[in-house]
Every structure is written in structure tokens, then in C-alpha cells.
Amino acid sequence: MMRLPPFRFHAPETLEEAAAILADKGSDAMILAGGTDLLPNMKRGQHTPKHLLTLRRISSLRDVRNGSGLSIGAGLTLTQLLSNQTIRKDYTALWQAAKVVATPQLRNMATLGGNICLDTRCNFYDQSKEWRKAINYCLKKDGDTCWVATSSKTCLAVSSTDTAPALVALGARIRLVSSAGERVIRLEDFYNNDGLDYLNRRADEILSEVILEPVSGWKSTYWKLRRRGSFDFPVLAVAVAVKFTDDGTVEDARIVLGAVASMPMLSTDAAEFLIGKKIDDEVIRETGRIAAKIARPVNNTDLDPPWRKKVIPEFIRYALREVRGDDISSLRQRVAHQSRS
Ligand SMILES: Cc1cc2nc3c(=O)[nH]c(=O)nc-3n(C[C@H](O)[C@H](O)[C@H](O)COP(=O)(O)OP(=O)(O)OC[C@H]3O[C@@H](n4cnc5c(N)ncnc54)[C@H](O)[C@@H]3O)c2cc1C
Numbered sequence: 001m002m003r004l005p006p007f008r009f010h011a012p013e014t015l016e017e018a019a020a021i022l023a024d025k026g027s028d029a030m031i032l033a034g035g036t037d038l039l040p041n042m043k044r045g046q047h048t049p050k051h052l053l054t055l056r057r058i059s060s061l062r063d064v065r066n067g068s069g070l071s072i073g074a075g076l077t078l079t080q081l082l083s084n085q086t087i088r089k090d091y092t093a094l095w096q097a098a099k100v101v102a103t104p105q106l107r108n109m110a111t112l113g114g115n116i117c118l119d120t121r122c123n124f125y126d127q128s129k130e131w132r133k134a135i136n137y138c139l140k141k142d143g144d145t146c147w148v149a150t151s152s153k154t155c156l157a158v159s160s161t162d163t164a165p166a167l168v169a170l171g172a173r174i175r176l177v178s179s180a181g182e183r184v185i186r187l188e189d190f191y192n193n194d195g196l197d198y199l200n201r202r203a204d205e206i207l208s209e210v211i212l213e214p215v216s217g218w219k220s221t222y223w224k225l226r227r228r229g230s231f232d233f234p235v236l237a238v239a240v241a242v243k244f245t246d247d248g249t250v251e252d253a254r255i256v257l258g259a260v261a262s263m264p265m266l267s268t269d270a271a272e273f274l275i276g277k278k279i280d281d282e283v284i285r286e287t288g289r290i291a292a293k294i295a296r297p298v299n300n301t302d303l304d305p306p307w308r309k310k311v312i313p314e315f316i317r318y319a320l321r322e323v324r325g326d327d328i329s330s331l332r333q334r335v336a337h338q339s340r341s
């Protein structure tokens with residue numbers, strides 16, 4: 001049986017109290033939200049914090065406020081998020097992404113903040129300590145070689161969060177709170193394309209809130225490729241958000257690929273190509289071709305990297321057809337094992 005390493009447990013009741021503990025303990029402390037990723041990682045020896053700080057008692061982190069746009073507390077569980085009808089109707093890509101995270105039981109515990117901060121994944125890393133010891137560990141933890149690309153000086157572990165690509169496509173911003181103050185940044189700026197140092201987050205910062213802009217004129221969708229429909233991490237994710245004018249011309253667009261690098265990849269070239277056009281089949285084909293260029297899937301997840309790259313234009317095609325208004329629900333069910341909503 002894998003056991004948790006020893007740690008001191010802290011259960012603050014306010015954000016200020018939590019921030020003060022983090023300021024005091026620094027990188028010796030880690031935040032525990034739902035624990036569905038962190039606790040298994042601790043059992044595998046990937047993280048060994050001396051202090052664990054749960055956010056569970058801070059009720060303000062579960063608030064959802066609807067004003068100009070939407071503010072979602074980082075402590076909201078994915079099950080709670082899925083029951084929110086505004087998110088379901090107006091921020092469809094986020095709702096669809098949350099719906100395909102793990103299993104219902106895990107979504108009851110898992111939080112939005114934990115999903116955004118999810119550790120990057122790799123077949124050589126997500127293993128027991130004994131397994132990793134047998135290969136002399138790797139660059140991401142306790143070793144000095146990357147077994148995926150032995151000449152690589154950086155870790156290529158994969159960003160495997162479902163909600164982050166959707167939120168980046170929706171233009172989300174996040175609030176980070178610490179004893180020193182707070183900052184609001186665009187979610188895409190929260191990530192580095194580095195499997196080891198994948199977050200632009202100081203050890204004393206708490207992700208408190210996700211901020212979404214009003215959605216008038218925007219449509220969005222999320223498509224996930226995985227081996228099993230019941231549950232599996234993404235091996236490719238496509239999130240698309242498009243703003244249409246009244247005559248169906250694309251006024252603005254954001255196209256994001258997940259699980260093809262160590263961060264969600266925003267294809268500005270593909271979005272720029274779309275803007276000012278109507279989404280016909282030829283435009284869809286070309287957008288898919290352009291967006292796929294930024295993806296560099298490597299051999300550290302399920303399914304073959306060249307095949308994962310090859311199907312990207314297809315997944316973008318599905319997403320764009322869906323935001324254009326085509327009924328492709330049977331295709332979604334068959335290909336992505338998902339219902340639309
Ligand atoms: C069997 C299984 C299948 C899974 N499948 C999927 C899947 O398909 N897709 C997917 O995206 N995930 C999947 N997961 C991973 C995980 O369940 C989810 O990503 C979940 O949303 C993580 O949220 P959590 O609240 O449990 O995070 P935790 O495990 O509590 O934390 C995760 C990380 O985020 C940090 N953190 C948490 N909250 C904050 C905050 N507010 N501020 C700063 N840092 C914070 C923690 O310190 C930790 O580093 C799966 C997990 C399991 C066990």
C-alpha cells in the first residue's frame with residue numbers, strides 16, 4: 001500500500017489566514033484543494049511538502065458571482081460548476097471540459113483551481129517511487145535525464161488539464177492572492193511551456209478566482225481525445241471560441257490546443273486567419289491546418305504522437321462545425337465519447 005509522507009496540516013478559515021501561512025512556510029507548503037491529484041502524487045513521492053494547507057474551510061472560494069461576465073471561485077468543485085446553468089449556457093466550452101474531467105466521484109472532490117494548477121504528466125513520471133527509482137528517476141523529480149528526449153535540458157511533461165484550454169479560449173483571467181497583495185493576469189500568462197516549471201505562480205500565491213468576460217456574440221466548444229470514454233486524461237484537446245457578427249462573419253476567435261505541450265497552446269495564427277471570414281468548409285480546413293502547426297506531441301502519453309498530430313485538423317474541424325451551428329452530436333458521441341451538453 002502506498003502511504004502519504006508525514007506533513008503538518010493547516011485548515012485556515014479565511015483567505016488572509018491562508019496567505020499568511022503560505023508567506024511563513026514558503027515552498028515548504030503546498031495547497032490542498034480536492035486532493036485528487038496532489039494526494040496520489042504525494043503517495044508516489046513526487047511532492048513531499050512539510051505543510052499542507054487545505055482551502056476547504058474558506059467558503060468565499062466557492063462563490064460564483066454574475067455581474068459583468070462571471071466570477072468563479074477557485075474552490076468550486078467541478079460538480080458544483082456543472083450544476084451552474086449560466087456556465088452551461090454561456091460558457092459552453094468550460095462546461096463541456098469540466099464534464100469530461102475524470103469520473104463523477106472525482107469531480108465531487110476536484111476543484112476548478114486544482115484543475116487549472118494540475119501537475120504536468122508523463123509516462124516516466126506518473127509511476128510509483130520504486131518504478132522511478134529503477135530508471136534512476138528523471139529531470140522532473142530527483143533525476144537528471146529526460147527519458148523522453150535524452151538530450152533535452154527541459155522537461156516535456158504534458159499539460160493535461162481539461163478546463164485550462166477551454167478557459168484560455170474563453171479569454172479567462174485569474175486572481176492570485178498573497179500576503180504581499182494580489183494580481184490579476186490572463187490565464188495564458190499563468191503557464192510556461194516547461195513541464196517542470198509549468199506555472200507562473202509564486203509559492204505564497206493562492207489562485208482565488210477565475211474571471212470571465214461577458215459572452216454576447218460568442219460561441220464556444222471543447223473537444224477531447226482520449227482512449228476511454230468513461231474516464232481518461234486528454235491526449236489532445238481542442239477548445240474554440242468564436243465571436244460572430246449578425247451576418248455570421250467571424251469578428252474574433254480564439255483556438256487553443258491542450259495536451260500537445262507543457263502548456264495550453266493558443267494558435268493566434270489560426271485565429272487571425274478566421275477573423276473577417278465566414279466559416280465555410282474550405283476556411284475550416286485551412287484553419288485546422290494552420291492550428292496544427294504549433295503542436296509538438298511527444299512520446300510520453302497514451303496513443304502514438306504522429307497520429308495525435310495528424311488528427312488535430314479533424315478535431316478543429318469538428319469544433320468549428322459545431323460553433324457554426326451544424327448538428328454533429330452523433331459525431332461527438334462517437335469520436336469523443338461526449339454529449340454536447
Ligand atoms: C483517476 C483520475 C483521473 C483523472 N482524470 C482527469 C481528466 O480527465 N482531466 C483532468 O483535467 N484531470 C484529471 N484528473 C486529475 C484531477 O482529478 C483533476 O485535475 C482535478 O480537477 C484536480 O483538482 P483538485 O482540487 O483535486 O486539485 P488538488 O489535487 O488538490 O491540487 C492540484 C494542484 O493544484 C494546486 N492547487 C489547488 N488549488 C489551488 C489554488 N486555489 N491555488 C493555487 N494552487 C492550487 C495544488 O497545490 C496542487 O499542486 C484525474 C485524476 C485521477 C485520480
Ligand code: SF4
Nearest residue numbers: 122138146155156157
Ligand atoms: S518529460 Fe522527461 S523530464 Fe519530464 S517527466 Fe517525462 S521523462 Fe521526466
